Amino acid sequence: MKVSRNGSRQTIAALVEDRPGVLTRVASLFRRRGYNIESLAVGTTDEQGVSRMTIVVEGTSEVGDQVAKQLDKLIDVINAAVLDSTESIDRELALIKVVARPDQRREILDVAEIFRASVVDLSVSSLIIQITAANETIEALTDNLRPYGILEMVRTGAIALVRGEDTTQVVEFEDDELRRFHMGSGRIPTGQLPHLSD
Amino acid sequence: MDTLFGYPGGVVLPLYDRFPHYPDINHILVRHEQAAGHAADGYARASGKLGVALATSGPGATNLVTAITNAHMDSVPTLFITGNVTRSLLGKDGFQEADITGITMPTVKHNYLVMRPDDLAYAFKEAAYIATTGRPGAVHIDIPKDVFIEEAEFSWPETINVRGYNPPSTAEQGSIQQAAEIIDHSERPLIFAGHGIILSDAADDLRKFAEKSGTPVVNTLLGLGSIAPDHVLSYGMMGMHGSYWANHAASNADVIIGLGMRMDDRALGRFEDMNPTAKIIHVDIDPAEHQKNLETHVPIVGNVSDVLKQLTNAVQKATHPDWLSWIDDLRIGHRASMSVPEGPELTAQYAIARIADYIGTESVLCTGVGQHQMWSAQFGAISRPRQFITSGGLGTMGFEVPAAMGAQAACPDRSVWTICGDGGFQMTFQEIGTMVDAKLPVRMAIMNNCYLGMVRQWQELFYDQNLVDVDISQPDFLKIAEAYGIKGIRVDNQEDVDAAIEEAEATEGPVLIDFRVVQQDNVWPMVPAGAALSETIESAEESAMS
Numbered sequence: 025m026k027v028s029r030n031g032s033r034q035t036i037a038a039l040v041e042d043r044p045g046v047l048t049r050v051a052s053l054f055r056r057r058g059y060n061i062e063s064l065a066v067g068t069t070d071e072q073g074v075s076r077m078t079i080v081v082e083g084t085s086e087v088g089d090q091v092a093k094q095l096d097k098l099i100d101v102i103n104a105a106v107l108d109s110t111e112s113i114d115r116e117l118a119l120i121k122v123v124a125r126p127d128q129r130r131e132i133l134d135v136a137e138i139f140r141a142s143v144v145d146l147s148v149s150s151l152i153i154q155i156t157a158a159n160e161t162i163e164a165l166t167d168n169l170r171p172y173g174i175l176e177m178v179r180t181g182a183i184a185l186v187r188g189e190d191t192t193q194v195v196e197f198e199d200d201e202l203r204r205f206h207m208g209s210g211r212i213p214t215g216q217l218p219h220l221s222d
Numbered sequence: 223m224d225t226l227f228g229y230p231g232g233v234v235l236p237l238y239d240r241f242p243h244y245p246d247i248n249h250i251l252v253r254h255e256q257a258a259g260h261a262a263d264g265y266a267r268a269s270g271k272l273g274v275a276l277a278t279s280g281p282g283a284t285n286l287v288t289a290i291t292n293a294h295m296d297s298v299p300t301l302f303i304t305g306n307v308t309r310s311l312l313g314k315d316g317f318q319e320a321d322i323t324g325i326t327m328p329t330v331k332h333n334y335l336v337m338r339p340d341d342l343a344y345a346f347k348e349a350a351y352i353a354t355t356g357r358p359g360a361v362h363i364d365i366p367k368d369v370f371i372e373e374a375e376f377s378w379p380e381t382i383n384v385r386g387y388n389p390p391s392t393a394e395q396g397s398i399q400q401a402a403e404i405i406d407h408s409e410r411p412l413i414f415a416g417h418g419i420i421l422s423d424a425a426d427d428l429r430k431f432a433e434k435s436g437t438p439v440v441n442t443l444l445g446l447g448s449i450a451p452d453h454v455l456s457y458g459m460m461g462m463h464g465s466y467w468a469n470h471a472a473s474n475a476d477v478i479i480g481l482g483m484r485m486d487d488r489a490l491g492r493f494e495d496m497n498p499t500a501k502i503i504h505v506d507i508d509p510a511e512h513q514k515n516l517e518t519h520v521p522i523v524g525n526v527s528d529v530l531k532q533l534t535n536a537v538q539k540a541t542h543p544d545w546l547s548w549i550d551d552l553r554i555g556h557r558a559s560m561s562v563p564e565g566p567e568l569t570a571q572y573a574i575a576r577i578a579d580y581i582g583t584e585s586v587l588c589t590g591v592g593q594h595q596m597w598s599a600q601f602g603a604i605s606r607p608r609q610f611i612t613s614g615g616l617g618t619m620g621f622e623v624p625a626a627m628g629a630q631a632a633c634p635d636r637s638v639w640t641i642c643g644d645g646g647f648q649m650t651f652q653e654i655g656t657m658v659d660a661k662l663p664v665r666m667a668i669m670n671n672c673y674l675g676m677v678r679q680w681q682e683l684f685y686d687q688n689l690v691d692v693d694i695s696q697p698d699f700l701k702i703a704e705a706y707g708i709k710g711i712r713v714d715n716q717e718d719v720d721a722a723i724e725e726a727e728a729t730e731g732p733v734l735i736d737f738r739v740v741q742q743d744n745v746w747p748m749v750p751a752g753a754a755l756s757e758t759i760e761s762a763e764e765s766a767m768s
């Protein structure tokens with residue numbers, strides 16, 4: 025079953041400014057404070073200029089609270105909160121390449137079906153299984169596939185949303201000029217620039 | 223902003239080129255960028271205003287890093303400006319390029335690399351806002367050379383809106399009620415007053431709250447000055463070199479109210495045994511400080527000045543005569559370990575106590591880091607917010623001279639004294655040159671014990687007297703004074719102390735006094751690293767036994 029709020033793994037949702045350097049700031053904070061990231065997934069949101077990070081960290085709920093508060097302290101983090109696992113849905117996508125001799129294929133397909141995973145590539149001696157599920161389900165699937173031989177596997181890390189009407193946060197609107205300023209600071213030079221040395 | 227401390231170089235030349243057009247900006251040319259940073263830090267601590275330092279790219283910028291970290295760790299409102307190479311050379315390892323925003327990222331509240339001249343005004347307004355509000359701190363702006371040069375329409379933003387940053391003011395009433403209830407039912411309440419009281423100008427609020435609730439107050443190192451030492455509820459400094467009675471009061475209180483302090487290990491000793499049975503109320507503007515080191519029963523998020531007003535309203539009037547007399551008895555019984563040593567020798571404690579007595583509370587007292595710093599905290603008679611300027615969190619030797627220079631620039635009408643270590647002084651004394659040029663009449667008092675004294679103390683107590691690389695040699699400090707054309711005074715014995723202080727005060731300044739103090743003295747009381755506050759020891763003999 026899913027790890028509860030007091031378990032050894034905490035899921036944190038952070039809304040961040042979609043700005044150069046924001047990922048470095050977050051990563052730097054984790055390194056500095058010694059928090060252990062199990063996974064980190066970033067993507068855009070429906071709000072222009074705002075990205076959402078889902079971060080899974082190892083540790084107790086106290087660690088989760090500290091991580092969220094330290095994240096919130098970063099100016100580029102609009103807000104951060106620990107998600108209660110019983111109150112939220114979390115999903116992860118995995119692609120698993122398994123050894124599959126023709127005589128084993130049927131068996132493997134059965135396993136995949138039990139986990140509601142699908143086969144997305146097939147070759148003479150292998151196939152790729154795709155699954156979208158909670159962390160534990162993916163673990164269970166890989167346990168079942170391991171005897172056949174897992175050649176390669178890739179996972180996205182969890183993303184999560186709170187159930188029901190509640191949202192993790194409301195984002196204040198930022199006008200165009202301010203957004204342009206906030207997007208502007210980064211090491212990437214814009215436009216054609218003179219190449220001169222001092 | 224009117225004053226900034228800086229040092230030029232290639233990429234900031236376009237900025238320096240314009241200074242003559244802005245005579246209102248007082249640029250003080252230092253001798254090393256680290257000193258520019260500490261001066262900005264001292265300036266901010268002494269005045270409460272934003273301190274500003276400026277450096278060029280590469281080595282100029284990296285020289286600022288210690289000062290940035292120091293200011294940020296003590297929550298001092300500071301702005302650091304660096305130049306960088308032309309935009310097209312960024313990331314190409316151009317001459318004197320350093321990824322300085324990458325370097326400062328973990329040691330600032332926020333930083334910027336401004337890539338468009340149009341954005342400069344925004345960046346400065348936002349940076350100053352972030353540095354001075356909420357929990358203050360260091361903010362850094364990096365500007366490529368061609369951004370300085372390119373022309374842009376100047377428009378000063380009217381308002382600032384940073385949606386990821388909403389510093390709190392008053393606290394939720396619920397947490398105030400909860401705290402008030404606990405305080406009203408306490409028998410042995412105790413306040414830990416920290417730097418936040420000074421940063422938010424809450425000394426009056428603290429006094430009113432303490433008086434109404436009848437709660438005694440102990441200070442952290444950076445909280446010194448938040449309550450006058452002669453106030454009936456004031457019990458001095460707690461922590462590694464705090465008093466025996468303050469540390470035992472902390473261990474025996476039934477309710478602890480932490481105000482604008484971060485429950486630091488130097489103040490609290492071993493966390494688990496600080497006082498496991500006390501109910502802890504912790505007021506801080508930075509919620510990340512709550513539950514970081516210590517489990518707190520009532521965390522209160524808010525500006526400590528506002529929260530104290532709320533708490534003062536919410537609590538009942540109370541007195542705790544038994545509790546106060548319990549602490550008073552300890553104070554009487556253990557006075558000795560917190561007193562200037564008796565005897566005819568010239569000790570640093572004696573010199574510092576005489577200086578404090580002579581210069582009074584309207585002066586500013588700065589320190590370096592080490593034994594002389596702890597003695598300044600113990601015998602400096604710190605009575606007023608912003609009177610005492612010391613590097614707490616980072617503990618940066620070499621802070622004493624440039625920080626005092628910054629404090630003097632901020633407070634031209636105050637007498638600024640700095641108690642220097644002979645080791646720390648040798649790290650940054652080149653700034654005497656700056657003081658002479660900028661007419662900053664700082665009084666430097668070197669507690670010359672011919673040792674890296676605090677390190678020697680640790681080697682003596684915890685490394686079996688194995689003294690290694692601590693008997694640092696000294697130049698003739700009077701010759702250094704002479705080389706800079708300032709007055710130097712040497713003091714070898716107690717009898718000459720007062721006359722030297724008087725002479726230094728009477729001199730135009732800057733002035734240097736070389737106090738040749740007892741060499742092998744140790745700071746007492748002491749809570750050994752990793753010990754609990756209740757394990758405070760008061761002498762070397764006691765240390766040998768434990």
Ligand SMILES: Cc1ncc(C[n+]2csc(CCOP(=O)(O)OP(=O)(O)O)c2C)c(N)n1
Pocket residue numbers: 590591592593594595617618619620642643644645646647669671673674675676677
């Ligand atoms: C920049 C820096 N380097 C090293 C230390 C470690 N340290 C702490 S106190 C101390 C000795 C300080 O000697 P001195 O300035 O003579 O002061 P004293 O303790 O003798 O009063 C040292 C080396 C430090 N705090 N800062």
Ligand SMILES: [Mg+2]
Pocket residue numbers: 643644645669670671672673674675
């Ligand atoms: Mg010394």
